[in-house]
Amino acid sequence: xxxxxxxxxxxxxxxxxxxxxxxxxxxxxxxxxxxxxxxxxxxxxxxxxxxxxxxxxxxxxxxxxxxxxxxxxxxxxxxxxxxxxxxxxxxxxxxxxxxxxxxxxxxxxxxxxxxxxxxxxxxxxxxxxxxxxxxxxxxxxxxxxxxxxxxxxxxxxxxxxxxxxxxxxxxxxxxxxxxxxxxxxxxxxxxxxxxxxxxxxxxxxxxxxxxxxxxxxxxxxxxxxxxxxxxxxxxxxxxxxxxxxxxxxxxxxxxxxxxxxxxxxxxxxxxxxxxxxxxxxxxxxxxxxxxxxxxxxxxxxxxxxxxxxxxxxxxxxxxxxxxxxxxxxxxxxxx
Amino acid sequence: xxxxxxxxxxxxxxxxxxxxxxxxxxxxxxxxxxxxxxxxxxxxxxxxxxxxxxxxxxxxxxxxxxxxxxxxxxxxxxxxxxxxxxxxxxxxxxxxxxxxxxxxxxxxxxxxxxxxxxxxxxxxxxxxxxxxxxxxxxxxxxxxxxxxxxxxxxxxxxxxxxxxxxxxxxxxxxxxxxxxxxxxxxxxxxxxxxxxxxxxxxxxxxxxxxxxxxxxxxxxxxxxxxxxxxxxxxxxxxxxxxxxxxxxxxxxxxxxxxxxxxxxxxxxxxxxxxxxxxxxxxxxxxxxxxxxxxxxxxxxxxxxxxxxxxxxxxxxxxxxxxxxxxxxxxxxxxx
Numbered sequence: 092x093x094x095x096x097x098x099x100x101x102x103x104x105x106x107x108x109x110x111x112x113x114x115x116x117x118x119x120x121x122x123x124x125x126x127x128x129x130x131x132x133x134x135x136x137x138x139x140x141x142x143x144x145x146x147x148x149x150x151x152x153x154x155x156x157x158x159x160x161x162x163x164x165x166x167x168x169x170x171x172x173x174x175x176x177x178x179x180x181x182x183x184x185x186x187x188x189x190x191x192x193x194x195x196x197x198x199x200x201x202x203x204x205x206x207x208x209x210x211x212x213x214x215x216x217x218x219x220x221x222x223x224x225x226x227x228x229x230x231x232x233x234x235x236x237x238x239x240x241x242x243x244x245x246x247x248x249x250x251x252x253x254x255x256x257x258x259x260x261x262x263x264x265x266x267x268x269x270x271x272x273x274x275x276x277x278x279x280x281x282x283x284x285x286x287x288x289x290x291x292x293x294x295x296x297x298x299x300x301x302x303x304x305x306x307x308x309x310x311x312x313x314x315x316x317x318x319x320x321x322x323x324x325x326x327x328x329x330x331x332x333x334x335x336x337x338x339x340x341x342x343x344x345x346x347x348x349x350x351x352x353x354x355x356x357x358x359x360x361x362x363x364x365x366x367x368x369x370x371x372x373x374x375x376x377x378x379x380x381x382x383x384x385x386x387x388x389x390x391x392x393x394x395x396x397x398x399x400x401x402x403x404x405x406x407x408x409x410x411x412x413x414x415x416x417x418x419x420x421x422x423x424x425x426x
Numbered sequence: 427x428x429x430x431x432x433x434x435x436x437x438x439x440x441x442x443x444x445x446x447x448x449x450x451x452x453x454x455x456x457x458x459x460x461x462x463x464x465x466x467x468x469x470x471x472x473x474x475x476x477x478x479x480x481x482x483x484x485x486x487x488x489x490x491x492x493x494x495x496x497x498x499x500x501x502x503x504x505x506x507x508x509x510x511x512x513x514x515x516x517x518x519x520x521x522x523x524x525x526x527x528x529x530x531x532x533x534x535x536x537x538x539x540x541x542x543x544x545x546x547x548x549x550x551x552x553x554x555x556x557x558x559x560x561x562x563x564x565x566x567x568x569x570x571x572x573x574x575x576x577x578x579x580x581x582x583x584x585x586x587x588x589x590x591x592x593x594x595x596x597x598x599x600x601x602x603x604x605x606x607x608x609x610x611x612x613x614x615x616x617x618x619x620x621x622x623x624x625x626x627x628x629x630x631x632x633x634x635x636x637x638x639x640x641x642x643x644x645x646x647x648x649x650x651x652x653x654x655x656x657x658x659x660x661x662x663x664x665x666x667x668x669x670x671x672x673x674x675x676x677x678x679x680x681x682x683x684x685x686x687x688x689x690x691x692x693x694x695x696x697x698x699x700x701x702x703x704x705x706x707x708x709x710x711x712x713x714x715x716x717x718x719x720x721x722x723x724x725x726x727x728x729x730x731x732x733x734x735x736x737x738x739x740x741x742x743x744x745x746x747x748x749x750x751x752x753x754x755x756x757x758x759x760x761x
Contacts, residue, residue, distance in 0.1 A: 093500050094524035096550040137741045165428050166609065174509040175735040176529050180612060180746050189429035189609040190748065191537055192733070194511050194529045202526055206541060213548035215431040274501065274524040277515060398527070400510040406472045411515050413525065 103266030108152030109376030112253035143181030198396030222257035225366030256371030289326025297333035311341035315387035320370025321350030323362030438601030443487030444711030447588035478516030533731030557592035560701030591706030624661025632668035646676030650722035655705025656685030658697030
C-alpha cells in the first residue's frame with residue numbers, strides 16, 4: 092500500500108496555535124485564531140523576518156496550551172515558502188530543539204504531520220511539534236513581482252495568507268486522532284502560470300484523495316468534511332469534477348477549501364487564500380475546534396503544494412504539484 | 427533521549443548510486459563512483475535541469491543494483507540546494523513515487539536517512555529511496571556570484587560538488603545497518619560569510635556528534651571513522667578542537683571530511699568539496715564500499731548543512747547551521 096500509513100495506535104493532536112495578520116483578523120475565521128499581529132512587519136526588520144515571528148508565536152502558543160516548554164519537545168518539523176525555508180529555521184533556532192526542515196510548498200503542514208505522526212507512532216518520539224507559515228508580502232516578492240509595483244492581478248490568482256499554524260503531536264493525552272496519512276506523488280499537468288495555481292494543484296489533490304480512499308477502503312461519505320488547501324474557487328470546481336470522474340464524487344457541500352474558508356467573500360482574495368500558512372492556521376484553529384467540539388467527527392485534509400520555482404518556470408518548465416492528505420478523527424487512542 | 431533514535435531492527439542500506447561530473451572523475455575517489463557525466467550541462471537546457479539529471483541517474487542506478495523498478499519504492503525522500511529543491515522534485519516526478527521533499531542544505535542526505543530509517547523501522551515502508559544532489563554551477567550563481575564573473579575566491583572557500591548520491595533502505599536483505607540516527611538542532615555562531623562555511627558549520631557538527639556519543643553511550647573509539655560532510659580543511663580543524671574540548675577528541679587520523687576525501691589535493695577545491703551531493707556521493711560510493719568490503723566495520727557520518735539564505739544574509743543576519751548524524755555498521759539485521 093504505497094503512500095498510505097494507517098496508525099493503529101494513532102498519534103494525537105493535543106494542542107494547536109494559529110496566528111494571523113490584519114486581513115485574517117477581518118476574515119470569517121477570526122474567532123478561531125489564537126493571536127494576531129497588528130501589521131505585516133511586526134516590529135521585524137523585514138517581511139521575511141516577520142514571517143519567522145509568526146511561526147515562532149504559533150509554536151509557542153501550541154506549547155503553552157499543552158503546558159510544555161520547548162525543551163520538552165523531541166522533534167520540530169517545519170517548512171515554509173521562503174527560499175531555504177528561513178522562517179522554519181528561525182523558529183527551530185528559537186525552540187532549540189531537534190529539527191527536520193521540509194519543503195512541500197503549501198502542502199507542508201500535511202507532510203509535517205505525516206512525518207511527525209510516524210515519529211510518534213513508531214515510539215521514537217513522544218512529543219513532536221509541527222508547523223508551517225507564509226507571509227503575503229515576502230511570497231509576492233519572491234514568487235511574483237516586487238510589492239511596490241502594485242501589479243494588476245487576474246481573477247484566477249489567490250492571495251497568500253499572512254498566517255502560521257503549529258500543531259503538537261503526542262503519544263498520549265486528550266486530543267484529535269491522526270488516524271492515517273497519504274503521501275502524494277508529483278503531478279504536473281503543464282500549467283506554468285504562477286497566477287493560476289488552483290488549476291495546477293487540483294489534479295495533485297485528486298490523485299492523493301483518490302489514492303487515500305482506495306488504500307484505506309473509505310469513500311467520501313465516510314468523512315464529514317473533505318478539505319483541500321488551497322485550491323480556491325476554480326481549483327475546488329476542478330477537484331470536484333476530477334473526483335467525480337474517478338467515482339469518488341463527494342457531496343459538494345462537504346468539499347471545502349481552506350483558502351475559501353479563510354477569507355470568505357473578501358474581494359481582494361480573488362479565488363481565495365493560499366500559502367503554507369493558510370491551511371496550517373485553518374487546521375490548527377478552525378478545524379481542530381470543529382473536531383474538539385464534535386461539530387464534525389472525521390475529516391480528510393488534503394494539503395496541496397505548487398512546487399513553483401520562479402527560475403525553473405523562467406527556464407521554460409511548468410509547475411510540478413503535490414498533495415499530502417491526513418485523516419483526523421475525534422477520540423483518544425487511550426480511551 | 428531527544429534527537430537520537432536507535433533502531434533495534436536496523437534498516438539496511440542495500441544499494442547505492444553515486445554520480446559525478448568531470449572534476450569528480452579526476453578526484454581520488456573516482457573508482458568508487460558508478461557513473462560520470464562528461465560535462466556540466468549533460469545535454470540539459472540549464473545547469474539547474476542538469477542537476478535533476480544527476481539525481482535521477484543516481485536514483486536509477488541504486489534501483490538497478492537492487493533489481494527494482496521505481497514502482498517498487500514505497501517512498502522517495504530527497505532534497506538539494508536549489509530554491510524550492512527543484513532537482514529533488516524533478517527526480518520525484520521521474521520516479522513517480524510517493525515523495526517527501528526536505529531541506530537541510532548539505533545535511534540533506536542524513537536527514538533523508540533519518541526519516542527513511544524511521545519509515546522502514548516502523549514497518550510502514552519496506553523500501554525507501556533517499557538522495558541528494560548539488561551542482562557547482564547552479565549553486566555558485568544562486569548563492570554567490572554569476573559564473574561569468576570569474577570572481578576571485580578566498581582560501582577559506584569550498585567547492586560545491588557536481589555530484590549526486592542515492593541510497594536504498596530496505597527492511598530485509600543484505601546490506602549495511604543503519605543502527606542509529608541523531609537529529610541536530612540549529613547552531614549559529616554568527617558567521618555571515620558564504621565563502622567560509624566550514625567555520626560556520628563546525629560547531630553544529632560538534633554539537634550533534636557529542637550528543638550522539640552521549641545519547642548512544644559510545645565514544646570516538648567505537649567508530650573506525652568519524653566523517654563530517656563537508657567542513658573542509660579549516661572546518662575539520664575546528665571540529666577536532668571542539669570535540670576535544672568536550673572530552674570527545676577522536677584519534678585525528680580517524681576524523682575525516684567528505685569534502686577533503688572527494689577532491690584530495692586538487693588546487694581549485696580550496697578548502698575541499700561541499701554541497702549536498704558531495705557527502706551523498708561519497709557515502710553512496712566510497713563509504714558504502716569500505717563497509718561492504720569490511721575495510722571498516724562501523725562509522726559515524728555527520729552531514730553538516732549551512733542553511734544559508736542569500737536574502738537573509740543580505741538583510742543583516744547570519745548563517746544558521748545544522749548537522750544530522752547516522753551510525754552505520756556492517757552486518758545484516760536478519761543474519
